[in-house]
Amino acid sequence: MSKQLAASGAKHFADHLISEIRDVGHPLCVGLDPHLDLIPSLFTQGSMHPSDELTAQAIESFLSAVLERIAGRVAIVKPQIAFFEQLGWRGLRVLSRLCARAQADGLTVLLDAKRGDIGSTAKAYAKAYLTADATMPVNALTLNPYLGLDSLAEFAAVAAGAGKGLFVLVKTSNPGSGDLQDQQVQAQPLYIQVARGLVAMHGALKGPVTGWSSLGVVCGATWPHQAALVREALPHALFLVPGYGAQGGSAADALAGFVPGPYGLEGGIVNTSRGVVFAANSAAASSTAAWEQAIDNALESSIDELGNAVHV
Amino acid sequence: MSKQLAASGAKHFADHLISEIRDVGHPLCVGLDPHLDLIPSLFTQGSMHPSDELTAQAIESFLSAVLERIAGRVAIVKPQIAFFEQLGWRGLRVLSRLCARAQADGLTVLLDAKRGDIGSTAKAYAKAYLTADATMPVNALTLNPYLGLDSLAEFAAVAAGAGKGLFVLVKTSNPGSGDLQDQQVQAQPLYIQVARGLVAMHGALKGPVTGWSSLGVVCGATWPHQAALVREALPHALFLVPGYGAQGGSAADALAGFVPGPYGLEGGIVNTSRGVVFAANSAAASSTAAWEQAIDNALESSIDELGNAVHV
Numbered sequence: 001m002s003k004q005l006a007a008s009g010a011k012h013f014a015d016h017l018i019s020e021i022r023d024v025g026h027p028l029c030v031g032l033d034p035h036l037d038l039i040p041s042l043f044t045q046g047s048m049h050p051s052d053e054l055t056a057q058a059i060e061s062f063l064s065a066v067l068e069r070i071a072g073r074v075a076i077v078k079p080q081i082a083f084f085e086q087l088g089w090r091g092l093r094v095l096s097r098l099c100a101r102a103q104a105d106g107l108t109v110l111l112d113a114k115r116g117d118i119g120s121t122a123k124a125y126a127k128a129y130l131t132a133d134a135t136m137p138v139n140a141l142t143l144n145p146y147l148g149l150d151s152l153a154e155f156a157a158v159a160a161g162a163g164k165g166l167f168v169l170v171k172t173s174n175p176g177s178g179d180l181q182d183q184q185v186q187a188q189p190l191y192i193q194v195a196r197g198l199v200a201m202h203g204a205l206k207g208p209v210t211g212w213s214s215l216g217v218v219c220g221a222t223w224p225h226q227a228a229l230v231r232e233a234l235p236h237a238l239f240l241v242p243g244y245g246a247q248g249g250s251a252a253d254a255l256a257g258f259v260p261g262p263y264g265l266e267g268g269i270v271n272t273s274r275g276v277v278f279a280a281n282s283a284a285a286s287s288t289a290a291w292e293q294a295i296d297n298a299l300e301s302s303i304d305e306l307g308n309a310v311h312v
Numbered sequence: 313m314s315k316q317l318a319a320s321g322a323k324h325f326a327d328h329l330i331s332e333i334r335d336v337g338h339p340l341c342v343g344l345d346p347h348l349d350l351i352p353s354l355f356t357q358g359s360m361h362p363s364d365e366l367t368a369q370a371i372e373s374f375l376s377a378v379l380e381r382i383a384g385r386v387a388i389v390k391p392q393i394a395f396f397e398q399l400g401w402r403g404l405r406v407l408s409r410l411c412a413r414a415q416a417d418g419l420t421v422l423l424d425a426k427r428g429d430i431g432s433t434a435k436a437y438a439k440a441y442l443t444a445d446a447t448m449p450v451n452a453l454t455l456n457p458y459l460g461l462d463s464l465a466e467f468a469a470v471a472a473g474a475g476k477g478l479f480v481l482v483k484t485s486n487p488g489s490g491d492l493q494d495q496q497v498q499a500q501p502l503y504i505q506v507a508r509g510l511v512a513m514h515g516a517l518k519g520p521v522t523g524w525s526s527l528g529v530v531c532g533a534t535w536p537h538q539a540a541l542v543r544e545a546l547p548h549a550l551f552l553v554p555g556y557g558a559q560g561g562s563a564a565d566a567l568a569g570f571v572p573g574p575y576g577l578e579g580g581i582v583n584t585s586r587g588v589v590f591a592a593n594s595a596a597a598s599s600t601a602a603w604e605q606a607i608d609n610a611l612e613s614s615i616d617e618l619g620n621a622v623h624v
Contacts (some may be wrong), residue, residue, distance in 0.1 A: 033432075033433070035432060050439060050440075050447045051447045080433055080436075082427075082429060082433045082434075082436035082437045082440070083433070083436045085404075085436070085437065085440040086436040086437070086439040086440040086447060087440075087447060088404060088405075088408055088440070088447035088448045089401045089402070089403075089404035089405035089408060090401070091401075091447075092397075092400060092401035092404050093400075093401035096400055096401060114427070114428060114429055114456070115394075115426070116426060116456060117394060117426055118484070118485075118486040118488075119486070120345075120347060121345070121392055121394045121395070122394075124392075124394035124395045124397065124398040125394045125397065125398070127362060127398040128362075128394070128397040128398040128399075128400065135362045135363045135398060135399060135400035135403075136400045136401075144426070144428060144456050144458050144459075145458065145491075145492060146456050146457065146458040146481055146484075146492055146493070147456075147481070147484050147486060147488070147489060147492075148484070148486060148487075148488030148489050148490065148491035148492060148493070149488050149491045150486055150487060150488030150491075151486065151488065169458055169459070172430070172458075172459050172460070173430075174430040174431070174459060174460060174462055174463065175460075175462060176430075176459070176460030176461050176462030176463065177459060177460050178460065179457075179460035179461045179462075179509060180457060180458055180459075180460060180502065180505075180506065181458070181460070183495075183497040183498075183502060183505060184497065184498070185495040185496065185497055185502070186495075186496070190492065190495060190497070190502065193492075193495060194492065197491060
C-alpha cells in the first residue's frame with residue numbers, strides 16, 4: 001500500500017487498488033480460470049475428473065505456483081468461480097484457500113461470479129463473499145444488473161460498509177453482447193441506460209484519496225468506442241476490461257475508458273486469463289524451471305505492453 | 313412418472329415435469345431457501361455461524377426433514393444456491409447431498425442460481441450442474457440473459473443433449489425489475505424482446521409427448537398482465553413463477569401465463585419458499601410431531617389453493 005493510504009488508515013477498495021496499481025506501474029489483472037484440459041502435466045497426476053480430489057489438488061498446486069510467480073508484480077487477480085464450481089464443493093474449498101493465499105501475498109482478489117439477485121438472496125451472496133465476516137472473503141465481486149437497481153443496492157450497501165468493490169456488467173466483450181445491451185432505449189443503447197442508472201451509487205462509493213469509486217463496471221476491450229461513452233456517463237467508475245489479447249482487443253482498445261492520471265492513464269484494470277496462466281510453451285514444459293520461465297516471460301510481455309500503453 | 317412417458321422411455325425435462333405435475337394435481341414448487349435465522353431450534357445446536365460445520369449439519373437435517381414431508385406430494389423443489397454458498401464449500405457439499413436425496417425421492421430439482429456467462433465459462437457451469445456427468449447434477453437451472461443469446465445457447469445445447477431444463481429470467485418479481493426489463497425497445501418492453509429472442513431456442517426444445525419446451529422463463533406472480541404477454545410470445549415455454557404468497561401475488565396472478573390443458577390450467581410451476589419451509593407455527597414447534605404437523609398443514613393449504621385455481 002502507498003504511504004499516503006497507510007498513513008491515513010483508509011480502508012477503501014478503489015483507493016487501495018489504485019494505490020497498488022500505481023506501485024506496480026500497470027493495470028494488468030491476471031485471470032485465474034483453471035480449464036481442466038489446459039493444466040500442465042507438471043501439476044497433474046493422471047487424468048483429470050471434476051469430482052475427483054486429486055483434480056482439486058492439481059488445480060490448487062498449479063494456481064499456487066502461478067500466484068507465487070505473480071505476487072508483487074501485479075496488483076490484482078480475478079478467479080472465475082465457474083471453473084471452481086465445476087469441481088463441486090471441493091472446488092469451492094480450493095478457491096477459498098487460493099483467495100486467502102493471494103490476499104496474504106498482497107494481491108487484491110476480484111471474484112468473477114456475475115451474481116445478481118434480490119433481497120435476502122442478495123444478502124446471502126454478500127455474506128458469502130463481501131461482508132466483514134464473509135465465509136469466503138474476497139475484495140470485490142462482479143454483478144449482473146438484469147434484475148434492477150434494487151438488486152444492486154443490497155450489494156452496494158455491504159460494499160460501502162466493508163470497504164469492498166463491485167463491478168457491474170455494462171458492455172460485455174462477447175459477440176452476442178448487443179442482443180440486449182445494444183437495444184435502443186430512449187435514443188440510447190441499453191448499456192448506457194444501465195451506466196446512467198449507476199451514477200448515484202458510484203458517486204456514493206468514491207474514495208477519499210483518489211476519487212475513484214468502489215462501484216465499477218465491466219466494459220470489454222472489444223468495444224473501445226462504447227467504453228468511451230460509458231466513461232462519459234460514469235467519470236469515477238473503475239473499469240474491469242475483459243477481452244484483451246485472446247478475444248482480440250489491443251492494449252489501446254483495452255484502455256479506451258481510461259483517463260490521464262498522475263502516473264499515466266488510469267481508471268481500471270485489464271484482464272488477461274489464458275495469456276499468463278496458460279502461457280505459450282508452459283503446458284509442454286518438462287521442468288518446473290522451464291514452466292516458471294514461460295510464465296515469467298508471458299507476464300513480463302503483458303506488463304510491458306500495458307505499462308507502455310498507459311505511460312504514453 | 314406417468315405410464316405414457318415410462319413406456320416411451322422418453323427422457324425430456326418438460327415432458328417429465330408436466331407428467332409429474334399431472335400426477336400430483338397441482339403446479340406447486342417448494343423453494344428451499346435456508347435462511348440461517350429462520351431454522352427451527354429443533355434442528356439447531358446452539359448459535360448458527362455460516363462457516364461452522366454444525367450449521368451445515370443443522371441445515372442438512374432440517375431440509376432432509378422437509379424433503380421427507382413433501383416427497384410424493386409435490387413434483388418439484390427449487391433450492392436457492394445463495395443460501396448454500398453463504399456457508400462456503402460446506403454449503404455446496406450439503407446442497408449436493410440434498411439434491412441427490414430429493415432426486416432419489418422422485419422430486420425434480422430446479423437449482424435457482426441465475427448463472428450467465430460466455431463460452432468456456434458457460435460450459436464450466438454446465439459441467440457443474442447440467443451435463444450427463446455433472447459434478448452436482450440437477451434437473452434444471454435458472455439463467456440470466458443480460459450477456460446475450462450466445463451465452464444462453466451454450467446452456468441450451470447441453471440441456472438438449474442431457475434432457476435438462478432451463479428457466480431464463482424474463483420479468484422478475486421484484487419492485488425494481490422494471491429498471492431494465494420494462495425499458496421500451498422498438499415499441500415493446502425489453503422483457504418482451506428477451507422473450508422473442510428465445511422463440512427459436514424454445515421451439516427446438518419442445519417435448520415429443522406434451523409439446524412443452526425445456527427452455528422455460530421466469531415471470532413473477534407480481535406481474536400477471538406481463539405474464540400473459542410473455543405467454544403470447546412463447547407458447548411452449550414453461551413458466552417458473554416466483555412471488556406467489558409472501559411477495560403479494562395471488563394464485564390467480566400466479567397462473568396468468570398458464571393455459572388450459574387436459575387436466576386444468578398448465579404451463580409452469582408456482583414457487584413458494586417461506587410459505588411451506590418456514591410455515592406458520594413451525595419455528596416455535598416444541599416437538600418433531602408438532603413441526604411436522606405445521607409443515608403438513610402449510611403444504612396442504614398451498615396445494616389446495618393452487619389445485620383449486622388450476623381446476624376452475
